[in-house]
Amino acid sequence: MTSFKVVPTATDGPCREDSIENLKIPSAQEQFKSNHNGDTIVLGIEGSANKCGVGILKYSPPSSAETCGTYTILANPRKTFIPPTGEGFLPKETALHHQNHIVALVRVALLEAFPGEDKPESLLSAICFTKGPGMGAPLQSCAVCARTLSLLWKIPLVGVNHCVGHIEMGRIATGASNPVILYVSGGNTQVIAYSNQRYRIFGETIDIAIGNCLDRFARVVGLSNDPSPGYNIEQEAKKGSKFLTLPYVVKGMDVSFSGILTKVEELAKTERVEDLCFSLQETLFAMLVETTERAMAHTGVKQVLIVGGVGCNKRLQQMMEQMVEERGGSVCAMDYRYCIDNGAMICQAGILALQFGQITKLEDSWCTQRYRTDQMKTIWRAP
Amino acid sequence: MESTEAKTESKERSFAPPPRDQWTLITQGAEARIWKVPPFDNNDSLICKERFPKSYRHPDLDERLIKSRTRSEARVLEKCAKKSEIRVPKVIRVERNILYMECLDGPTLKQYLRDAVISDSTEVDYKNLFQNLGTLIARLHNLGVIHGDLTTSNVLMEGQELILIDFGLAKSTSSVEEQAVDLYVLERALQSTHPELPEDFFDNVLKIYEEVAAVQTKKHSHSTLQRLEQVRLRGRKRECFG
Ligand SMILES: Nc1ncnc2c1ncn2[C@@H]1O[C@H](COP(=O)(O)OP(=O)(O)OP(=O)(O)O)[C@@H](O)[C@H]1O
Ligand SMILES: [Mg+2]
Numbered sequence: 001m002t003s004f005k006v007v008p009t010a011t012d013g014p015c016r017e018d019s020i021e022n023l024k025i026p027s028a029q030e031q032f033k034s035n036h037n038g039d040t041i042v043l044g045i046e047g048s049a050n051k052c053g054v055g056i057l058k059y060s061p062p063s064s065a066e067t068c069g070t071y072t073i074l075a076n077p078r079k080t081f082i083p084p085t086g087e088g089f090l091p092k093e094t095a096l097h098h099q100n101h102i103v104a105l106v107r108v109a110l111l112e113a114f115p116g117e118d119k120p121e122s123l124l125s126a127i128c129f130t131k132g133p134g135m136g137a138p139l140q141s142c143a144v145c146a147r148t149l150s151l152l153w154k155i156p157l158v159g160v161n162h163c164v165g166h167i168e169m170g171r172i173a174t175g176a177s178n179p180v181i182l183y184v185s186g187g188n189t190q191v192i193a194y195s196n197q198r199y200r201i202f203g204e205t206i207d208i209a210i211g212n213c214l215d216r217f218a219r220v221v222g223l224s225n226d227p228s229p230g231y232n233i234e235q236e237a238k239k240g241s242k243f244l245t246l247p248y249v250v251k252g253m254d255v256s257f258s259g260i261l262t263k264v265e266e267l268a269k270t271e272r273v274e275d276l277c278f279s280l281q282e283t284l285f286a287m288l289v290e291t292t293e294r295a296m297a298h299t300g301v302k303q304v305l306i307v308g309g310v311g312c313n314k315r316l317q318q319m320m321e322q323m324v325e326e327r328g329g330s331v332c333a334m335d336y337r338y339c340i341d342n343g344a345m346i347c348q349a350g351i352l353a354l355q356f357g358q359i360t361k362l363e364d365s366w367c368t369q370r371y372r373t374d375q376m377k378t379i380w381r382a383p
Numbered sequence: 384m385e386s387t388e389a390k391t392e393s394k395e396r397s398f399a400p401p402p403r404d405q406w407t408l409i410t411q412g413a414e415a416r417i418w419k420v421p422p423f424d425n426n427d428s429l430i431c432k433e434r435f436p437k438s439y440r441h442p443d444l445d446e447r448l449i450k451s452r453t454r455s456e457a458r459v460l461e462k463c464a465k466k467s468e469i470r471v472p473k474v475i476r477v478e479r480n481i482l483y484m485e486c487l488d489g490p491t492l493k494q495y496l497r498d499a500v501i502s503d504s505t506e507v508d509y510k511n512l513f514q515n516l517g518t519l520i521a522r523l524h525n526l527g528v529i530h531g532d533l534t535t536s537n538v539l540m541e542g543q544e545l546i547l548i549d550f551g552l553a554k555s556t557s558s559v560e561e562q563a564v565d566l567y568v569l570e571r572a573l574q575s576t577h578p579e580l581p582e583d584f585f586d587n588v589l590k591i592y593e594e595v596a597a598v599q600t601k602k603h604s605h606s607t608l609q610r611l612e613q614v615r616l617r618g619r620k621r622e623c624f625g
Contacts, residue, residue, distance in 0.1 A: 200574070200575040202571075245443075248447075250552065251532070251568055252531065252532045252534060253572075254567075282444065283444065286441070286444055290440075297412050318439075322438050
């Protein structure tokens with residue numbers, strides 16, 4: 001085990017649990033055992049798309065001097081599968097990528113979290129894993145690893161909804177107790193708000209996801225997938241100036257992108273790449289900001305949290321900030337802990353479920369490509 | 384387009400609302416301010432819906448959206464007003480980003496349902512409600528119009544009568560796909576905003592919708608509902624890619 005070089009992946013300080021206004025953590029914990037000092041530590045595995053990550057997260061109950069417990073990320077290493085230019089990531093190759101890296105990731109995570117510890121696994125209370133949504137084969141690969149560790153170490157499993165993972169990590173990392181959430185990633189485009197123990201989907205794409213739209217466009221114009229197609233589009237867009245007219249399709253709080261993709265592909269024959277990228281971003285993001293604003297107006301919520309990979313885009317953040325500022329609200333700062341897929345966010349949703357007594361039996365530890373955000377009951381939040 | 388402008392011109396002289404400081408701001412929605420304009424000349428109180436610029440979006444896009452939505456809202460309202468069976472506010476005057484219209488009383492359907500939940504003394508007549516809602520949407524679709532933003536904030540209740548407002552995303556079309564998406568938007572709005580509604584509420588809306596829409600053509604309303612199935616499925620399938 002010592003042959004692994006540990007590069008620090010957990011650099012953030014503890015987050016206070018009371019900042020996110022969850023219900024008080026129940027004291028009776030029959031489903032799992034905490035450590036003798038009262039800490040609860042879980043390991044989480046994420047691999048629903050092209051990123052494979054393992055996180056380790058610790059909950060420390062309030063000490064006698066404090067009133068509130070904290071959550072701390074102890075390790076959060078990750079590997080990303082990057083397909084060659086012109087190609088998307090396919091389930092089979094992505095699954096192989098995850099299978100190749102998962103064991104090493106678990107080991108470096110344990111090494112980083114518990115340096116010098118002989119039996120680090122003895123400090124863990126549960127294994128959290130992504131149950132869905134995502135690509136079937138990669139999800140399965142990670143779930144197999146989770147089940148194996150659970151059996152080997154005799155600790156319970158906690159299946160997690162990937163989107164809820166983003167949201168819970170976003171809330172704890174920013175201290176935003178009840179934001180409207182814009183979830184924008186390769187496979188998802190949703191506007192979400194909490195009500196009555198569920199994250200309810202107010203608006204979403206009625207055809208392709210935003211990230212999917214950007215990725216496909218990048219392939220058409222030959223932009224690289226390294227580090228990500230969206231990043232490269234963002235860089236090109238900075239050089240663009242001519243605003244090309246593209247379809248703008250908002251229906252209520254739902255959006256549609258397929259018409260834009262068709263149009264922009266057609267324009268790609270004659271227009272400059274930078275102008276295409278610029279116009280594409282301006283149009284797509286305006287639609288997202290508009291629907292987020294509608295959700296804010298509808299729910300009366302003043303805070304916005306952007307999660308998912310596309311949330312890293314600076315222009316999207318800027319537009320969102322302008323909108324929210326005019327409404328007298330605030331946007332939570334972008335943070336890699338909840339924007340880009342990683343293991344710790346699966347830990348965060350998983351540990352909350354665990355602390356409220358929700359574990360996943362082995363026979364229920366299957367994965368599913370379709371798992372809607374509103375299907376996971378958030379028993380840790382007030383009804 | 385020309386005819387609309389001509390009409391605006393001819394009304395120019397007679398249209399002199401009281402100064403702005405006498406208006407009351409009723410609400411500020413996502414893209415528009417709704418003002419109540421006090422009575423003047425021969426008009427009762429009016430509603431002024433003013434779309435304001437959005438600094439986050441490209442000025443060309445902003446201009447295009449504000450103009451086209453205001454214009455299409457007016458056009459669709461006028462189209463509905465010609466049919467007496469669809470109750471909408473009467474359009475008084477249209478400017479680039481401003482729509483003056485008849486002021487209606489009554490809470491929004493959202494407010495009405497919320498109040499009913501809180502007060503629990505108000506018995507909501509769900510049967511009457513799904514009948515009216517199903518009928519209204521069917522009539523709208525029969526007229527060749529989709530609303531584009533069917534939520535409970537965009538329906539006013541005058542007694543038991545339902546009045547549709549906010550046609551900014553509306554379109555003149557009889558496309559099966561567009562009608563299905565219109566219904567889908569309503570279904571999702573009901574789910575996310577009114578979990579308290581009876582489970583079969585939307586199914587009942589659809590039943591009435593199909594009956595009433597079928598008066599026009601049975602085949603068409605049937606394919607709209609079939610398409611709705613597909614639209615829903617698309618919603619779920621999309622979750623395939625993480
Ligand atoms: N003609 C009217 N009479 C009375 N009240 C109205 C009228 N039009 C609008 N209102 C009130 O103003 C609110 C907002 O109006 P509307 O839905 O047209 O604007 P909006 O929601 O801001 O528009 P958008 O959804 O396009 O952003 C309505 O919910 C209703 O309470
Ligand atoms: Mg409205």
